Amino acid sequence: MGEIRHHDDDNINHHIKKPKLTQTLISPAQILTEFAHHAPETARINNGSFGSVPNTITTSQRQFHLKFLSQPDQFFFNTLPKQILTSRKLLRSLINADDVSEVALVDNATTASAIVLQNVGRGFSEGRYARNDVVVMFSCAFQAVKKSIDAYVRRAGGEVVVVDLPFPVREKDEIVNAVIMPVKELVKVCREEGVDRVFVDAAHAIGSVSVDVKEIGADFYVSNLHKWFFCPPSVAVLYSRKDVAEDLHHPVVSHEYGNGLAIESAWIGTRDYSPQLVVPDVFEFVNRFEGGIEGIMKRNHDAVVEMGEMLAKSWGTSLGAPPEMCPNRFGVEVPIHYQPLRDEEAGPRDQSGGFVTGYARISHQVYNTVDDYIKFRDAVNQLLRDGFSCKMLIPREE
Known part of the structure; x- marks a missing residue:
């Protein structure tokens, strides 16, 4: 029986195929084709959880599968x-x-x-x-x-x-999930403290x-x-x-x-x-986009900020962090929370005594459109009409 050996020696693979610098940029229609396998009835604004794979890449993956199956x-x-x-x-x-x-x-x-x-x-x-x-x-x-x-x-x-760590975040000194953390600065602090x-x-x-x-x-x-x-x-x-x-x-x-x-x-x-x-x-694949991966990152950032601000304005709620701290995900407060207290009225509180609010983490990837976020806005509005409240998320005491 043979034994597979892996090495980092450049000599075993000195003719590495460099990624092509594509001359023709990908078009909006081609982007739709690349992600045509997405369920059309679903607004996919949670790319951050599981990602997304273009058809070009699944085709390449299938070719590797066939190479293995044909001659392992x-x-x-x-x-x-x-x-x-x-x-x-x-x-x-x-x-x-x-x-x-x-x-x-x-x-x-x-x-x-x-x-x-x-x-x-x-x-x-x-x-x-x-x-x-x-x-x-x-x-x-x-x-x-x-x-x-x-x-x-x-x-x-x-x-x-x-x-x-606090939430919502108001400045980069307050750090939490779904925002850009000042990693370089944190590592520097760790070094200074002898970590x-x-x-x-x-x-x-x-x-x-x-x-x-x-x-x-x-x-x-x-x-x-x-x-x-x-x-x-x-x-x-x-x-x-x-x-x-x-x-x-x-x-x-x-x-x-x-x-x-x-x-x-x-x-x-x-x-x-x-x-x-x-x-x-x-x-x-990413080089088919203007600016490559850097261009994709900028467009996703600009778009998710625009969509987050649109949702917050529509609902009259707040954003979870400053826009500059959100790369392609944004925390937006949803309106299914307590209303500000008036005349000593009571509001739903969690076990620590704080008022219960809800934030949605929205994502933006190259396949997203404005319609995806409008669908989400309308779905939340329907929850409101149905009487849903974040109070329902509080664990019940036994």
Whole structure:
């Protein structure tokens, strides 16, 4: 039986196909065609959760499926290692990493969190960290990250400190989910305070904001590629700075164990690797838009701000953050909340005594139109007419 070997040696793939610089820009009609598989009766304004995949990319993905099905040995022994390396090299340039060995492709940000926090947990058992050493995280952390900290850090003897963040946000000193966090500044504070390792879970970053991992300065940084970079689900890029990455390992152990995280992640047994393989095609797709991915990010930002302000004005409500802090998602207060108190009247309150309000997180991607947000506005208005209130969201006491 053969053994698949992955290497980061440029010599095995020195003729890397660069993404084409398309001369003809994509038209509105072509955009509609690329996303024609979307359910026509649904206004998709939640791109941030699961992303979207153009037909061009699903076609490329299907070609990789057929290559595997037609000749698995040829695919796994030759096509797969070279194509994954090509994808990693393109992403290395996109995020400005020093070396391709710092760039690993994993399933998603949840997997990346497990990889990093597993390493932290081993640090306690191996004596790098002492019992009651502290991991600091924000209250807005993704639930899977919080659970990973419990699984790998608390059980190993570490303590966890949660920093509460306010909402709505009025300035960049107040940071929370769905807005651009001042990551570079936060990493700088961590360094000044002697924090040993910094991990940034930037699940939405690539395709939303420009990413320069050297400028950010974190030890570990992850971003999904299926949320805002048009890759099929699921794939994420995990950056690990070379001088701290030596002891990182993928939790699924294969014969590549010990060859570095990027190589370990490139082979975790027989499975579908196609989301990692279509990355070059995604680069070509975004280059069909004026300004490439930077142009897409600007248009999404401008559009989501316009739609958020339209909704807030229509409902007479507030925005969840300053527009400049919202890349392609925006928190908009919905009018299914208490009315301001008049003459000592009572309003619905949560368990901490605060008034209950509701915010909707809207997203904008290249396929969205104004009609999508009008449908959403009208649906919320219908809830109002039906008597819905955020009071209904309060957990009932047993």
